[in-house]
Amino acid sequence: MNYIIYDLEATCWENMPPGYVQETIEIGAYKLNHYGEIRGKFNRFIKPSVHPTLSPFCRQLTSIEQLDINRAKYFPEVIEEFQDWARIFEEEYMLCSWGNFDRKMFAADCRLHRLEDAWTEHHVNLKEQYRVMKRLKSGIGLKKAIEVENMVFTGQHHRGISDAENLVKIFLKYLGNWNV
Numbered sequence: 001m002n003y004i005i006y007d008l009e010a011t012c013w014e015n016m017p018p019g020y021v022q023e024t025i026e027i028g029a030y031k032l033n034h035y036g037e038i039r040g041k042f043n044r045f046i047k048p049s050v051h052p053t054l055s056p057f058c059r060q061l062t063s064i065e066q067l068d069i070n071r072a073k074y075f076p077e078v079i080e081e082f083q084d085w086a087r088i089f090e091e092e093y094m095l096c097s098w099g100n101f102d103r104k105m106f107a108a109d110c111r112l113h114r115l116e117d118a119w120t121e122h123h124v125n126l127k128e129q130y131r132v133m134k135r136l137k138s139g140i141g142l143k144k145a146i147e148v149e150n151m152v153f154t155g156q157h158h159r160g161i162s163d164a165e166n167l168v169k170i171f172l173k174y175l176g177n178w179n180v
Contacts, residue, residue, distance in 0.1 A: 002039070002093040003032040003180065004086045005171055007163035008102045009064060011048050014057040023048035024109050025069060026062070027082055028160030030168050036175045038168070042085045043161040045072035050112070062158045076113050079106075088119050094180045095123040098142045098167055124180050126171065133177060145170055 006029035010022040024046050031040040045068045054066050072078070086093055097103060103123040110117035131139045134148075142163055146153045151169050155162025171178070 001034045001180075002087060002091055003034075003096055003171070004093055005030045005032060005096050005164055005168050006042075006102060007097060007160045007167060008105050009062045009158065009160045010105055011051055011054065012058045012061060013055045021050055021108070021112070022105065023050060023112070024075060024105050025054070025058075025064060025072075026160035027078065028162065028164040029082070029086070030164055031086060032168070032171070036172050040085060041161075042082060044078045044081065045069055046078045047072040047074050049074055063156050064159070074113075075109050076115060079109070079115065083119070093122055095120065096126050096167070096171060096178075096180065097123070098125075098145075098163070099127045099139070100125050124178065126167065126178065129178055130170065130174075133174065142166060142170075149173060 008024050009026040010024050027044050029042040030038055033039055047069050054069060103120055106120040107117045127139045143153050143157055146166050153166055155165055
């Protein structure tokens with residue numbers, strides 16, 4: 001079993017204009033085996049096809065620059081690279097993210113580009129499981145969970161690869177306790 005600990009960043013606006021759709025602009029992921037050993041790292045930017053210009057709000061929130069996006073490949077090519085890296089169609093896997101947003105974005109981007117999306121259903125919401133494990137009334141953000149665990153948040157918050165790296169810390173601390 002491969003655990004794909006991942007985080008996505010998506011196009012965003014301070015006040016989303018009517019009719020706009022979000023698209024993934026970064027995938028950050030780590031692949032862990034059932035022993036918790038890191039077996040790989042994946043980080044790619046994605047050029048959005050519907051609204052290719054990032055809003056000032058999005059650039060500030062994510063620290064992703066327009067130049068990074070302009071140089072990136074489109075979703076169909078990047079998601080194929082991701083699936084190959086994660087061995088989605090060759091080995092057992094579980095996609096693990098902090099919340100359901102990331103799973104929904106993968107599925108929405110697949111539908112937008114007329115790609116098969118059933119593979120996104122192999123997913124577990126670690127945020128909800130953490131809430132239950134810790135007996136919290138409501139879920140908390142990843143950065144707050146890192147603080148609660150007396151860990152140091154490393155990297156840049158709201159960057160896919162950094163958020164995935166920090167999620168790996170929590171995943172490993174409770175390895176064996178997750179319902180995956």
